[in-house]
Amino acid sequence: MKKYIIDANLPYYFSLWRDEAYQHVIDTDPHMKDSEIWVYAKENKLTIVTKDADFSELVLLNTPPPKVIHIKLGNMKMKAFHQAIDKIWDKVLAMSDEYKLVRVYADKIEGIG
Numbered sequence: 517m518k519k520y521i522i523d524a525n526l527p528y529y530f531s532l533w534r535d536e537a538y539q540h541v542i543d544t545d546p547h548m549k550d551s552e553i554w555v556y557a558k559e560n561k562l563t564i565v566t567k568d569a570d571f572s573e574l575v576l577l578n579t580p581p582p583k584v585i586h587i588k589l590g591n592m593k594m595k596a597f598h599q600a601i602d603k604i605w606d607k608v609l610a611m612s613d614e615y616k617l618v619r620v621y622a623d624k625i626e627g628i629g
Contacts, residue, residue: 517536518536518537518538518560519537519538519562519563520533520538520539520563520564520585521539521553521556521557521562521582522539522540522566523553523566523571524540524542524548525567525568526540526565526567526587527597528540532601532602533565541553544556550570554574558582561581562582563584563585564582564583565584565587566584566585566586566587567586567587567588569586571584572584572617572619575616575617575629576617576629583615583616583617584616584617585612585620586618586619587601587620588619588620589601589622590622600622604625608625615627616628616629
């Protein structure tokens with residue numbers, strides 16, 4: 517069962533997100549607008565994983581679903597990004613179960629709501 521939708525602004529080829537719990541926007545519809553991703557995630561009870569601040573703002577004004585995991589690591593080389601996310605991903609997912617918004621920074625993980 518799918519639980520997460522990975523926004524197009526995040527890596528498509530990332531082994532961590534290649535199991536049955538994840539789907540990438542590119543596999544759903546590569547031309548989806550943010551508003552369409554939001555509706556799709558809401559209808560399918562998915563958590564949006566993104567680098568896009570617009571989803572953070574939307575989730576603060578709404579009741580889940582969807583929930584949002586907002587990755588705010590800044591510009592990094594792909595290998596460094598993968599290593600950073602791989603180390604903390606289990607904690608991010610655990611926090612996402614509890615909070616409607618999880619913000620992932622280089623030095624901390626923050627849960628809101």
